[in-house]
Amino acid sequence: MSTTVISESSNNSLHPITAQLVGAASALGGSITIICPGGIGATDAAQISGVSKVISVEGGCFNTYDCIAWSESLSPLVKDDLILSSSSAMGRELISSIAATKGVPVVQDVTNLAEGLLVTRSIYSGKAIEEVRISSPCAISLRTNSFEAAGGGGSAEITTVNVSRDITVAVKQALTKAGERLDVSEADIIISGGRGMGEPSNFSHLYEVADALGAAVGASRAAVDTWDDIPHSMQVGQTGKTVTPNLYIAVGISGAIQHLAGMRSSKYILAINKDPEAPIFSVADYGIVATWEEALPVLKDQLSEILSS
Amino acid sequence: MGVAVLLKQVPDTTAKISVTGGRVDESSITKWSISPYDEYALENAIKLKESGYGDVVVITCGPARASKCLTEAAAVGADKLIHVVTESGSLDSIQIQALLSAAVKESSCDVVMCGKQAADTNSGSTGPGVASALGYSCVGAVTEVSIEGNVISATRLGPLGLEEVEVETPCVFTFDKGDTELRRPNVRGIMMAKKKPIDSLTSDDLGVDTSNSMVSVESHSSPPEKPPGQKFVGAESVPAVVNMLRNDANVI
Ligand SMILES: Cc1cc2nc3c(=O)[nH]c(=O)nc-3n(C[C@H](O)[C@H](O)[C@H](O)COP(=O)(O)OP(=O)(O)OC[C@H]3O[C@@H](n4cnc5c(N)ncnc54)[C@H](O)[C@@H]3O)c2cc1C
Numbered sequence: 001m002s003t004t005v006i007s008e009s010s011n012n013s014l015h016p017i018t019a020q021l022v023g024a025a026s027a028l029g030g031s032i033t034i035i036c037p038g039g040i041g042a043t044d045a046a047q048i049s050g051v052s053k054v055i056s057v058e059g060g061c062f063n064t065y066d067c068i069a070w071s072e073s074l075s076p077l078v079k080d081d082l083i084l085s086s087s088s089a090m091g092r093e094l095i096s097s098i099a100a101t102k103g104v105p106v107v108q109d110v111t112n113l114a115e116g117l118l119v120t121r122s123i124y125s126g127k128a129i130e131e132v133r134i135s136s137p138c139a140i141s142l143r144t145n146s147f148e149a150a151g152g153g154g155s156a157e158i159t160t161v162n163v164s165r166d167i168t169v170a171v172k173q174a175l176t177k178a179g180e181r182l183d184v185s186e187a188d189i190i191i192s193g194g195r196g197m198g199e200p201s202n203f204s205h206l207y208e209v210a211d212a213l214g215a216a217v218g219a220s221r222a223a224v225d226t227w228d229d230i231p232h233s234m235q236v237g238q239t240g241k242t243v244t245p246n247l248y249i250a251v252g253i254s255g256a257i258q259h260l261a262g263m264r265s266s267k268y269i270l271a272i273n274k275d276p277e278a279p280i281f282s283v284a285d286y287g288i289v290a291t292w293e294e295a296l297p298v299l300k301d302q303l304s305e306i307l308s309s
Numbered sequence: 310m311g312v313a314v315l316l317k318q319v320p321d322t323t324a325k326i327s328v329t330g331g332r333v334d335e336s337s338i339t340k341w342s343i344s345p346y347d348e349y350a351l352e353n354a355i356k357l358k359e360s361g362y363g364d365v366v367v368i369t370c371g372p373a374r375a376s377k378c379l380t381e382a383a384a385v386g387a388d389k390l391i392h393v394v395t396e397s398g399s400l401d402s403i404q405i406q407a408l409l410s411a412a413v414k415e416s417s418c419d420v421v422m423c424g425k426q427a428a429d430t431n432s433g434s435t436g437p438g439v440a441s442a443l444g445y446s447c448v449g450a451v452t453e454v455s456i457e458g459n460v461i462s463a464t465r466l467g468p469l470g471l472e473e474v475e476v477e478t479p480c481v482f483t484f485d486k487g488d489t490e491l492r493r494p495n496v497r498g499i500m501m502a503k504k505k506p507i508d509s510l511t512s513d514d515l516g517v518d519t520s521n522s523m524v525s526v527e528s529h530s531s532p533p534e535k536p537p538g539q540k541f542v543g544a545e546s547v548p549a550v551v552n553m554l555r556n557d558a559n560v561i
Contacts, residue, residue: 064467065469067437067448067449068437068446071437071441089425089449089466090468092426093483094437096433096435096436096437096438096441097438097440097447099434099438100402100403100437101441103403104523105403106432106438107432108432108433108434109431109432118527121430122532123429123431123529124333124428124429125428126532127532128328128529128531129529129530129531130528131526131528132525132526132527133525133526133527134523134524138524168446168476168477168480169446169448169474170474170475170476171472171473171474172462172474172475173472173473174469174470175464175470175472175473176470176471189560189561232485232486239345239346257323268554268558268560270554276540276542281540283535284538284540285535286538286539286540286541286554287538287540288542288547290547294543294544295544295547297544299547299551302548302551303551303561306551306561307561
């Protein structure tokens, strides 16, 4: 089966999930074409192993984000029976619109993809796993860190195409800039704080640990709702972001079902909480019963010791 | 003119989900609710109506039980209720979007609002899909809207951060949770809502072929049980845990 991968970018360069999408497509066999909206990351995309062709799509409409204009520009370039994208907020929107434009079904946030096409996804906030059979042509978005990334060393041909549909969504002003910091949905390691942090200024301790680990900082809804300084973009959970990092560190978070919905599929979970009965310990691989005031300084010291050695 | 709100009924977040014979046992789900992000869509639609923009038409697609979410919406101010009656879980995204688009056309609303994703599958396919099917514009992850003439200003969380955007109708907006407070129904609202008629439509009424779904559920299963974790007491255990994260789990 031949596959078209819609590449993902962040900060004007190719996002690592793109290599994971190629990895998933390679396992199915067939040729792989990567489409790069706005031409971002085309050179890097061409170097991913197993890619036959890169289409760098340039055009005025890619200067701001308009889901419909983007999808109308990209859809005619999609010729394959399987369309893959990342399940980031933008990846989902774009692939939904492309699928609807092409009249093919879409299944989102898939964690396993096998021939036939059999796909696996988590439903009801992680309370059940669903296996779905979908006939091609179809579109599928894949969850970050669920698929082995394809390696480098490729040298696919890059074709540049100029298309631009009219923008109908005009950006009037930027209200807040996306954080300079790594977003929780992109991170391999996340350290999140809850109401137990006491005050928003205490999140600085989480940032210090995050900086040592190259991690993103997240928060519970109680933290986001209580403190203006903690933006909703940091919220993990049912009404925040669903994350699947390799390591999730929950500090001063009780572990309400709605919080677990967003992070229970993390590979490893470390919980730091002063209450030995806190429900977060029921999903934690490693639990430390202590206050963050006691535990975080030791954690910082330990990390700087091992990471510098 | 008018705002169509697409609502999905999902198991309440506190509901226990049990799997028997390879299928989620829907009959054991005791509480069904309007999907949380859809509630923000509904609230913003009612606000738009209060600022003078036509009626609020709520549309749901689902089995018989789903009509309850229409009545709940009527209790906080929805004017017209449309139930597209389907079997639970058997349709693919193209079919669902075709049904919803046909119902929106029937309502002749030029503004459509829904949640950015539904809490059961977390997919987020419906808003942009319906926009494409109808040929409307689409703005995702919106927290607030206001209207002047046929231009709507919206605050959205775009890839570059929070932005104010402008778009002309017709348009689909998918909602995120913002600072908006949700209104709660009062007794009078609840009483009135019970009497509000629900317009029930079938796929035949809407002229949509739902016979060949391209997607079928093979099986459901419970998530794999994690082996019980290890618990330590006191900050003095931190070095040992860091050691395990590095050498056993290989994550740092
Ligand atoms: C529809 C709906 C959607 C929701 N969506 C979300 C969501 O997306 N994300 C989310 O997180 N929540 C969500 N919630 C809210 C959720 O139910 C909880 O209220 C919330 O997660 C609690 O946040 P918390 O754990 O930070 O606070 P709390 O429950 O107050 O817990 C604080 C914890 O900190 C510990 N603590 C206190 N002091 C210290 C200290 N010094 N050191 C260490 N530990 C300490 C306490 O023992 C306690 O366990 C939702 C709720 C509803 C109804």
